[in-house]
Amino acid sequence: MTTEFKDSIETALHNPNLTGALGRFSEAYRISRAKAYEGIDFEAVRDRIAEVKGNASSRFEELAEQFKANAERRGAKVFRTSDPAEVKRYILDLAKAQNVQSVVKSKSMASEEIHLNKAFEQAGIQVDETDLGEWIIQLAHQTPSHMVMPAIHMTKEEVAEVFSQEVEAGQAPDIPKLVKFARGKLRPKFLAADMGITGANIAVAETGSLVIITNEGNARLVTTLPRIHVAIVGIEKLVAQVADIDPILTALPRSATGQLLTSYVSMLSGQVPNTDGSPKDLHIILMDNHRSDMVKDPKFKEALQCIRCATCLNVCPVFRLVGGHVFGKTYTGGIGTILTAWFDELKKSEDIQGLCIQCGSCVPVCPGKIDIPGLILELRRRLVVEQGQSLAMKAIFGVVNNRRLFHSMLRMASVTQKPFKQGRFIRHLPLFLSDMTDFRSLPAIAPEPFRDKFKAIAQPKQAEKVVFYAGCLIDFAYPETGMALVKILNKAGIEVVFPENQTCCGAPARYSGAYEVAAQNARDNIKALLETDATYVVSACPTCTVALKHDFLDTFKTLGITDAMGEAQRLSDRTIDFSSLVKKLVDEGRLTFKEGQHLGKITYHDSCHLKRTLKATDEPRELLQKAGHEIAEMYECDTCCGMAGSYSLKLPEISAPILERKLKHIKDTGADKVVMDCPGCVMQIRGGLDKDGSPIQVEHTAERLEDRFE
Amino acid sequence: MSTTFEAFETRAAAVSAEVHRFATRHEGLAFIEGFLREVGVSEAPGSGALWVDGSFLEGIGPAHVTSQVPGVSFEVTREAAAVAKVGISQLDWAIAGTGTLVQDATAVEKRLVSTLPPIHLAVLGTERILADFNSVLQRLQPEQINYIAFITGPSRTADIERVLTIGVHGPERLIVVVVDDFEKVTA
Ligand code: SF4
Ligand code: SF4
Numbered sequence: 001m002t003t004e005f006k007d008s009i010e011t012a013l014h015n016p017n018l019t020g021a022l023g024r025f026s027e028a029y030r031i032s033r034a035k036a037y038e039g040i041d042f043e044a045v046r047d048r049i050a051e052v053k054g055n056a057s058s059r060f061e062e063l064a065e066q067f068k069a070n071a072e073r074r075g076a077k078v079f080r081t082s083d084p085a086e087v088k089r090y091i092l093d094l095a096k097a098q099n100v101q102s103v104v105k106s107k108s109m110a111s112e113e114i115h116l117n118k119a120f121e122q123a124g125i126q127v128d129e130t131d132l133g134e135w136i137i138q139l140a141h142q143t144p145s146h147m148v149m150p151a152i153h154m155t156k157e158e159v160a161e162v163f164s165q166e167v168e169a170g171q172a173p174d175i176p177k178l179v180k181f182a183r184g185k186l187r188p189k190f191l192a193a194d195m196g197i198t199g200a201n202i203a204v205a206e207t208g209s210l211v212i213i214t215n216e217g218n219a220r221l222v223t224t225l226p227r228i229h230v231a232i233v234g235i236e237k238l239v240a241q242v243a244d245i246d247p248i249l250t251a252l253p254r255s256a257t258g259q260l261l262t263s264y265v266s267m268l269s270g271q272v273p274n275t276d277g278s279p280k281d282l283h284i285i286l287m288d289n290h291r292s293d294m295v296k297d298p299k300f301k302e303a304l305q306c307i308r309c310a311t312c313l314n315v316c317p318v319f320r321l322v323g324g325h326v327f328g329k330t331y332t333g334g335i336g337t338i339l340t341a342w343f344d345e346l347k348k349s350e351d352i353q354g355l356c357i358q359c360g361s362c363v364p365v366c367p368g369k370i371d372i373p374g375l376i377l378e379l380r381r382r383l384v385v386e387q388g389q390s391l392a393m394k395a396i397f398g399v400v401n402n403r404r405l406f407h408s409m410l411r412m413a414s415v416t417q418k419p420f421k422q423g424r425f426i427r428h429l430p431l432f433l434s435d436m437t438d439f440r441s442l443p444a445i446a447p448e449p450f451r452d453k454f455k456a457i458a459q460p461k462q463a464e465k466v467v468f469y470a471g472c473l474i475d476f477a478y479p480e481t482g483m484a485l486v487k488i489l490n491k492a493g494i495e496v497v498f499p500e501n502q503t504c505c506g507a508p509a510r511y512s513g514a515y516e517v518a519a520q521n522a523r524d525n526i527k528a529l530l531e532t533d534a535t536y537v538v539s540a541c542p543t544c545t546v547a548l549k550h551d552f553l554d555t556f557k558t559l560g561i562t563d564a565m566g567e568a569q570r571l572s573d574r575t576i577d578f579s580s581l582v583k584k585l586v587d588e589g590r591l592t593f594k595e596g597q598h599l600g601k602i603t604y605h606d607s608c609h610l611k612r613t614l615k616a617t618d619e620p621r622e623l624l625q626k627a628g629h630e631i632a633e634m635y636e637c638d639t640c641c642g643m644a645g646s647y648s649l650k651l652p653e654i655s656a657p658i659l660e661r662k663l664k665h666i667k668d669t670g671a672d673k674v675v676m677d678c679p680g681c682v683m684q685i686r687g688g689l690d691k692d693g694s695p696i697q698v699e700h701t702a703e704r705l706e707d708r709f710e
Numbered sequence: 711m712s713t714t715f716e717a718f719e720t721r722a723a724a725v726s727a728e729v730h731r732f733a734t735r736h737e738g739l740a741f742i743e744g745f746l747r748e749v750g751v752s753e754a755p756g757s758g759a760l761w762v763d764g765s766f767l768e769g770i771g772p773a774h775v776t777s778q779v780p781g782v783s784f785e786v787t788r789e790a791a792a793v794a795k796v797g798i799s800q801l802d803w804a805i806a807g808t809g810t811l812v813q814d815a816t817a818v819e820k821r822l823v824s825t826l827p828p829i830h831l832a833v834l835g836t837e838r839i840l841a842d843f844n845s846v847l848q849r850l851q852p853e854q855i856n857y858i859a860f861i862t863g864p865s866r867t868a869d870i871e872r873v874l875t876i877g878v879h880g881p882e883r884l885i886v887v888v889v890d891d892f893e894k895v896t897a
Contacts, residue, residue: 025872074856132878133869151869159870179867179875186879191792207853217825217865217880223857224821225788242852246844257868260721261808264880265860266815272857273818275788 001650005326005351009653012322018153019321019657025152026320032258033311033365040250042367048247050369053305056205056239057295063205063238064286071208071284074270082288084114090285091116091197091230092123098228098281100194102126104186106212106219107134108199109147109308110232110287112330113343116197127197128189130218132182139166145324145332147310148256153323186218196222197230201252201307202245203237203286209269210284211245213252215262223266227274228281235291236304248307251367255309290342299378303338305368312362312372317640317658318355327352334362334372341379346386353379355654357647358511359640360612380513381558389514397517403503403524407449410476414445425690439656440687443477450479454498457486462495466581467534467574469525471544472504473679481679484706485540485578491709492590494535501528505547506555508645515555522552526567537571540578540702542609542678543645548575550613577610578702579620579677586623592710597628602704603671604631605662605685606638607678620677620701627708632669636661643684659688666696673697675704714806715888718839721809725863726876727884731836735766738889742831743778745885746796749829752781756793759827760786762819764800766833766892786819797823797881798831801861803846804839804886808862811886812846815859824861830881832861835892 012018056063068078079090095103103125105111117138120127129138133150137143140162144150151159160173167185171178198219202211210231212219223229239245253259271279294300313319313333324332328348331339334356341349356376363371389397399406425441450470466489474481486496506521525548529537539545552568555561576584585591602624610616617638621631642648642658662685666674674696676682686698719729732738751759759782763772772784783790791797799820803812811832815821824830840846850858865880876882 021871028872130879131869132867136869149869149872152872154870156870175870175873176875178870179878183878187792190879191788204852209852215866215868216878218878220821220825220859221879224818224825242847243844245847249843259725261810261860261862263725263861263863263866265862267852267858267860268856269852270856272816275818275822277818 001351001354008326009322009651012326013653013657015153017155017158018323021152021155022320022323026314029258029314033255036254036258036260040254045247045250046367046369049251049307049367050302050305052239052244052247053236053307053368054302056244057236057301057304059240060235060238060292060295063240064235066205067203067208067238067286069208070206071270074208075279076208076270076282076284078284078286080286080288082290082292084287084289087114087232087285087287088116088119092119094228094230094283095123095125095195098194100125100228102189102193103128103195103197104190104193104222104226105129105134105197106199106214106222107131108197108232109330110199110234111197112144113234113289114287116232128186130186130190130222131214132179132216135182135186136162139163143325143329146313147308147332147336153325190221190225193226195228195230196226197232198222200231200233200237202239202248203233204242204245205238206241207269209242209267211249212266212268213249213262214264215257217264220264220266223268225275227278228283230283230285232285232287235286235288236306252307252309255311255365255367294342300338300342300375302368302370303335303342303375305370306335307367309367311365311367315361315365317359317361317642318357318654321654321657322355326355334376335370338372338375338379346379346382349379350383350387353383354650357640357642357644357654357658359608359644361608361640363612377511377513378558380511381515382513384513384515389512397509397514401517401520403501406504410445410472411449414447417444425687439652439659439691440684441690442687443683445476446479448479450475450482451498451500453479453483454486457483459486459490459495462493464493465495465497465532465534467497467499467529467532467537469502469505469529469537469539469544469548470498471539471541471679473683474540478679478682478700481540481700481702484700484702485538487706488582488591488702488709489538492585497532497534499528499531503528505544507543507547507551510547510551510555511645515559518551518555519559519561522555522568523564526552526564526571529571530567534574536576536581537574538576538578538581540677540700541680542577542607542614543680545575545577546609546613548572577614577616577677579610579623580614580616582705583619583623586626593626593628593708594710597708599628600630601632601669601671602629602673602675603634603666603669604637605634605641605666605674605676605681607676607681608640608644610677611638616677620675623705624675624701627705632671634665634669636665641681641684643680645680648684659684663688663692663694667694671696673699673704675699675701677701714839714841715836717806718804718809721806722863722886723809725809727809727863727886729886729888731888732890734891735770735889738766738833738887739770739775742798742833742887743775745831746779746782749796751779751796754781756795757781758783758790758794759796759798760790760794760823761798762786762800762817762823764833766800766889786822788822791822791826794823794827796829796831797827798833799823801832801834802838802850804834805841805843805846806839807842810860810862812850813859813861814850814855814857816855816857821857821859824859825880828877828881829883829885830864831885831887833887833889836888836890837892839888
């Protein structure tokens with residue numbers, strides 16, 4: 001990571017305006033979005049969007065030509081290019097030929113992508129943004145921090161100061177007055193401009209129409225008052241037919257601003273009269289800039305289904321801490337990372353791809369049905385392929401790929417950690433490693449790993465066997481979770497088998513982009529776990545469960561490994577997470593809770609992988625309630641705790657405040673126990689509460705349920 | 711039909727549009743004239759109202775209005791619109807589900823009076839309120855109409871600290887006058 005990047009994170013984190021504004025916004029956003037979608041089947045709408053935009057991107061060439069023909073038939077001039085430099089040249093040439101003195105713009109991400117304003121300024125042509133947020137940003141000489149609300153990072157005081165310095169002294173930090181001031185100052189610019197520039201939210205091929213969506217009404221003025229209108233449209237805005245507008249127009253305002261519809265939607269098809277009666281000089285630039293390269297990439301094609309609603313920013317636990325500027329100049333947040341890698345270059349995403357904590361919060365709410373974390377992971381993988389893994393990472397993965405060496409090092413660590421260990425925690429690590437224990441304590445490596453303890457358990461022989469996959473954390477830090485699981489399954493008449501050759505699930509390697517390493521881990525585990533004929537392979541770690549169930553297959557698929565796919569599928573079919581399995585056993589009457597227990601109030605934290613990939617949110621809750629607990633739900637119970645494997649090591653400055661929020665929400669419930677299904681979350685949350693000196697107990701669901709059955 | 715109107719009214723009011731319904735055009739007109747007087751429309755500079763004539767005044771005539779309220783003009787120009795206080799135009803359709811007004815706005819006059827003045831007054835027949843976006847698009851065909859405008863409430867922004875503020879670049883008030891017996895003239 002470059003120091004420049006780390007610095008930008010530091011600056012953002014230390015800007016209380018930014019973190020305060022974004023935090024409040026992300027909380028309010030969830031509510032207004034939910035309200036706007038009342039009575040709407042979001043899944044059906046986004047299926048339609050994915051279909052409409054997916055089909056369109058497969059036919060870009062055809063649709064672009066059709067659009068061009070139809071728009072030109074209706075009096076527009078359509079210019080197609082893949083090169084941002086040509087877009088600028090076209091517009092500047094036009095401006096010169098038409099003697100354009102001044103230009104007004106409504107919001108256009110495409111124009112920002114190519115830094116059009118700079119080109120105008122260099123040519124000595126006055127250009128003014130008219131979207132209020134964009135105007136503020138332009139005056140402040142900044143770049144937008146959010147795709148929908150470009151100036152969300154600024155306070156009214158800052159805006160007043162910018163207006164006072166750049167436009168007219170003496171502006172007070174009063175929002176209605178500031179808005180009026182902007183109206184007053186921009187109105188003459190609209191009236192004087194020779195050229196208006198817009199983007200478009202949708203371009204319809206069958207009619208040559210542009211759909212422009214705004215709230216302020218500036219696009220209506222920009223398309224009405226100046227004699228020339230230039231629309232810069234990325235080809236991903238194309239759809240085939242008028243009927244395709246409906247799902248996009250249903251989702252975009254609801255997702256972007258929690259509105260049923262924005263104040264204005266304009267559908268422009270061809271030339272319209274100017275105010276003097278002459279026909280408008282209408283130019284539409286269809287810009288490619290690597291979009292058709294994306295179409296050719298089977299993984300990234302789906303990113304073209306994006307409707308730029310910015311939901312993936314609004315729900316992102318990282319974005320709400322650091323804001324947009326850390327991500328770069330034009331497109332921000334999760335999708336911005338992906339777009340920057342393509343529209344700019346892969347290398348540009350090197351640092352920012354690391355910001356994604358892979359929590360998956362953006363996936364169920366994306367109207368374009370884009371697997372944003374999946375694509376970011378793919379960027380990470382390609383970066384590793386292109387640039388290689390750092391030496392330190394190489395050394396680590398070399399060890400992880402050799403189970404014996406890895407495990408003997410973990411055992412050794414339980415000895416070498418002694419000087420830093422206090423009870424069950426490591427509290428201070430020396431030197432640069434101290435970042436790791438700065439905001440939470442780390443668990444000490446257990447003196448005896450699960451694999452050794454397991455041998456000492458006397459299990460009754462049973463016909464039905466279930467294979468237990470422990471994963472590194474349970475095996476070496478929290479063996480008691482594994483012991484609890486064995487005890488519970490035994491009660492159901494199941495014998496637990498622990499294959500000795502199981503090794504790291506490969507998630508750390510995969511999430512670092514080292515797919516080859518992950519593939520080797522996958523092969524080793526498949527072999528070990530399928531050796532025994534068992535009903536299930538169970539894991540009490542959701543990240544491991546996802547690895548066994550989904551990631552092995554995906555890693556093989558990505559690398560083009562075909563020989564192991566069948567086995568990987570068999571393992572996937574057999575794999576189940578702890579709570580889902582126990583719930584099944586309870587439903588089948590094979591486990592019976594002790595009657596009449598009143599165990600008091602607890603709160604439950606949803607782990608990212610369990611909730612969003614495995615979709616098990618009710619199972620653990622139902623079990624805990626049946627056991628005799630009352631669940632006091634915490635605010636944002638399903639927001640990431642900031643752990644995410646090595647993330648908390650690479651970006652502790654972001655992981656720490658995410659954890660802090662989580663701890664606050666836990667404490668606010670007043671419960672004296674917080675329960676969760678993931679040993680990684682246990683490590684993060686237990687470590688954080690320990691550091692705080694809080695008496696709240698942190699337990700894995702397996703431990704909480706250990707003694708609850710008859 | 712009246713349930714459609716009520717749905718429209720609820721949605722439109724939720725986005726700060728002011729909706730008034732009348733049985734006849736004459737009643738609607740009386741309201742409009744009263745409204746124009748109330749907001750101070752006069753011949754004084756910056757106090758005029760600009761009206762894009764349409765079927766609403768059929769059989770009544772613009773002259774009737776200008777005689778009643780001085781300061782109302784039917785000659786819509788860019789210069790006049792830039793200084794007018796109120797813009798009046800007839801809308802073609804409305805969408806109940808979102809409280810939206812829809813118009814074939816190809817004629818530049820229609821755009822001028824609904825974008826520049828601080829108040830936009832829209833007249834509409836009750837029969838013209840349809841359920842949803844698609845029903846409107848079937849009637850206002852984009853393959854034939856070059857500028858279709860959808861208007862949902864007055865101009866708004868939340869760009870500073872996310873505080874909703876009405877009236878940025880477009881009108882800060884949107885008055886909708888819905889008239890029941892309109893269809894007789896538009897049909
Ligand atoms: S990726 Fe999805 S959520 Fe993010 S801006 Fe695009 S459509 Fe919206
Ligand atoms: S997966 Fe989580 S961290 Fe990554 S972009 Fe989505 S919301 Fe942000």
